[in-house]
Amino acid sequence: MATAVKTQPETAENSETETAGQGSPLVAVSSGDLMPAIPFPRITRQHLSTVGTVILSLSIGVLLWHFVTAINLDFYINFENVPAPWTVFTAFLAHIQTEIFWTHIGVSMRRILISYSFAVVLGISIGLVMGRSRIARAFIMPYIEVIRPIPAVAWIPLAILMWPTEESSIIYITFLGALFPIVLNTLHGVEQTPEVLVRAVQSLGAPRWAVFRHVVIPAALPSIAAGLAIGMGVSWFSLLAGEIISGQYGIGYFTWNAYSLINYQDIVVGMLMIGFLGTGSTAAVKAITRPMLKWQKRTR
Structure with a gap:
């Protein structure tokens, strides 16, 4: 004798619960609509x-x-x-409501972006070549050692004579400031590459470009990242030296003009803005290079 089994019709609620119990967690947006839960960054006690x-x-x-x-x-x-902190803060609030103040900041940021980009491309390329070629290192290093100690202020008169406009001369001075830390740190990173790894890859028949891509560059990345961060700080120093002497816009010119007008609170405003912009730029460089160094955490 067959026994009749009464089955309960499956409802939408039961279906959602059963589906959510399998695989990744699901969140019901509306009746019948499901979407994966969005993971939020976890704030730990250490962060706080x-x-x-x-x-x-x-x-x-x-x-x-x-x-x-x-x-x-x-x-x-x-x-x-x-000036007292409140006086400086009041002056800062007044300046951020003016268009000329943001023009100074925008001009300085544009100069940094152009000069630093050139320094990154050229500096990393020169550092890699010097690190893997003794001839290139012997040929280029004397120029670096002679030019590197020259301060940015000493370059200003010659840069004005060399370049057609004041803008290009300021960018050139800023480029020099960022170039040498990037070159030397890249060179140091390449020199620290374990030769055993290079020989192992070469024994497997890898061409020179493959050795560069899979061994030399990854091994040099920590030093390259450090050079990029240092180069950003030095580029701000060089930029401000150029803006003070020959610029008509820029946060360095704003600070020097405040000194010329004996406007003490604006001097401090300019100094603090330079510090904030430099800190933010360096933090941005570190944030960009951090994903390329994830392998370091996995090897610890």
Whole structure:
């Protein structure tokens, strides 16, 4: 005798629950619509501790700044003419509402982008060639060692004579500032490549380009990334030297013009903007190079 089994009709809710239990988690957007859950970045206690330490450090610095300006400290270092933090902040709020202030920032950022891009391409290329060729290193290194110690300010008169416009001369000076750290760090990274790995790849019949691509460049990437970060900082130093002497726009010109007009709060505004822009640019370089160094975490 056959036994009748009563089956319960499957509802949409049961179907969603059963599907969600299999594979990746699902989130119901509306009745019958499902989409994968979006993973949000996890904020750990270590991240909160780091952020808190940074905020505490900056707060202590601002409080010390306020204290020495409030009492007009004059003990070897004179703070009588240094503006207070609130005065600088008020001047900053006034400047960000003007178009000319953003023009200065935009001009400096454009100069950095152009000169730094040239320095990255040329610097990494020269460093790789010098690291793998003794002849190229012996030929190029004397020029680097002679030109590298020359400060950016010393280049300004000659750069103005060499280049047709002040803009191109400032970009040239900024390019030189970023070039040498990138070249030397790339050279150092290539020299640190284990020769055993190079010989192993060559014994397998790999051509010279394959050795460069799969062994030399990955091994040199940590040093290259360090050189790119250092080069960004030096490029800002060189840029400001050029803008102070021969520029008509730029955050360096803004700072020097404030000094010429004896506008103390604007001097500090310009200095802080230079610091923020330099810090942000270096952080951007590190963020761009970080994905290329993921293999380091896997090998630890």
